[in-house]
Amino acid sequence: MMPRYKALAITTKYWRPGENYLEEICKGVREKVADGDFIVVSEKAISIASNNIIDETDVKSNLMARLIAKYWMRVVWGYFLGPMCHLRRRLLQYLREYPLESGSCHKQVALQKAGILQALMFGSEGGIDGSNLAYSYVSLPLENAKETAIKIRKKIKEQLQKRVFVIIADTDKTYSFRNFHFTPRPKPIEGIHSLGGFISYVTGRMFKLERRATPIAVAGCRLSAEEALEIAEIANRARGFGAGRTVWDMAKRFKVELTGVSWEMLETVKHKPIVLVRRKR
Numbered sequence: 282m283m284p285r286y287k288a289l290a291i292t293t294k295y296w297r298p299g300e301n302y303l304e305e306i307c308k309g310v311r312e313k314v315a316d317g318d319f320i321v322v323s324e325k326a327i328s329i330a331s332n333n334i335i336d337e338t339d340v341k342s343n344l345m346a347r348l349i350a351k352y353w354m355r356v357v358w359g360y361f362l363g364p365m366c367h368l369r370r371r372l373l374q375y376l377r378e379y380p381l382e383s384g385s386c387h388k389q390v391a392l393q394k395a396g397i398l399q400a401l402m403f404g405s406e407g408g409i410d411g412s413n414l415a416y417s418y419v420s421l422p423l424e425n426a427k428e429t430a431i432k433i434r435k436k437i438k439e440q441l442q443k444r445v446f447v448i449i450a451d452t453d454k455t456y457s458f459r460n461f462h463f464t465p466r467p468k469p470i471e472g473i474h475s476l477g478g479f480i481s482y483v484t485g486r487m488f489k490l491e492r493r494a495t496p497i498a499v500a501g502c503r504l505s506a507e508e509a510l511e512i513a514e515i516a517n518r519a520r521g522f523g524a525g526r527t528v529w530d531m532a533k534r535f536k537v538e539l540t541g542v543s544w545e546m547l548e549t550v551k552h553k554p555i556v557l558v559r560r561k562r
Contacts, residue, residue: 285561286512288519289313290553297544300330302554303436309555310437316444319558320437321516324451324497325410326554327429328420335390337417338540342385346392349400350384358403362479366486368403375529376403383417383540394421395467398478404527405453407478408466412531413523413552415544422467423449423497430500446501450513454492456485462506470496472506493517516556524550 291309296302302322310320328334342350359377368376387409391400395407404410408422423429426449434447455464455473463474465481473495477484485492494517496509504512524547525531532539535546 286319286515286558287561288515288559289557290516290519290521291555291557292551292553293555295544295548295550295552296326296330296554298329298332298334302327302330303433305330306433306555307437307440310557311441313557314437314441314443314445315559317446317560318443319446319448319512319516320433321448321450321513321556321558322430322433323520323554324408324423324426324449325413325420326552327449328423329414331423333421333423334414334418335421337383337386337390337411337419340386340389342389343392346389346400347381347385349388349392350379350381353401354379354384354388354403362483363403366483367489368486372527372529375527380539386417387411387419390419396478398480399465399467401479402465402482403479405466408451408453408468411528412525413547415542415547417540422451426468426498427500430498434500444501446499446504448496448500448509448512448516449498450516451495451497452517453495454482454485455495455510456481456490456492457510458490460507462510464495466495468497470499470504470506470509473510512558516558519556520553523547523552 293309363373388400391406399407409419411419430447430449453466455462463481465478467475493510493514496513525534
């Protein structure tokens with residue numbers, strides 16, 4: 282089957298907290314966008330620019346968070362769930378050496394913001410993510426993703442006079458079994474079921490179900506879950522991973538400790554928070 286879409290990832294500067302992402306999106310697509318295009322924007326990039334982040338050095342972990350970091354992460358994920366989920370050997374090693382102090386603080390944030398089933402994930406718990414962020418910061422999922430997508434679409438229409446469709450997407454995966462789509466992360470679009478936290482992840486990975494990036498919001502048109510997933514995954518592949526797929530990969534790239542990556546280091550990497558997806562004629 283021939284692909285129905287083509288994608289162009291737009292390279293921009295790194296969006297630090299406080300960045301005017303609406304202006305950056307318009308500037309990035311100005312010479313390239315046409316009526317009817319899909320503008321797919323990274324949820325995490327918007328969260329960072331919107332200052333929707335937490336510094337985990339300010340967090341005090343409780344006993345539950347410390348137990349999760351020490352035993353659940355190192356032992357259960359490192360030796361049982363990780364191999365069941367076909368995780369890469371290098372990632373398994375990282376899990377077996379899961380950092381106790383910073384990891385406990387991270388799990389405390391996950392418990393408070395997303396609940397126990399999400400905190401038992403090995404990463405990106407409930408959409409909370411530390412990759413492509415500096416120091417001990419993590420981004421939180423958008424609370425108002427639909428409104429944000431509408432705002433982006435309106436800004437492009439006003440400034441560029443283009444009628445586009447906007448999708449906000451997350452790299453966290455949605456798993457598909459025939460026409461049933463489910464994801465561990467909260468608040469996907471209609472037609473994708475958010476259930477079970479880490480249980481969804483383990484089920485999807487263990488049975489090697491089709492997995493694609495998760496659309497969080499759509500503005501300007503009605504899409505089936507299947508079509509939104511297809512577009513989100515095309516954009517995800519075009520975008521790449523920025524400074525690293527995980528916090529461990531990011532730290533390794535810059536040859537620093539897990540919490541040693543600076544904003545200036547992140548600015549040296551090509552970032553592609555926007556992907557223009559167009560239907561093939």
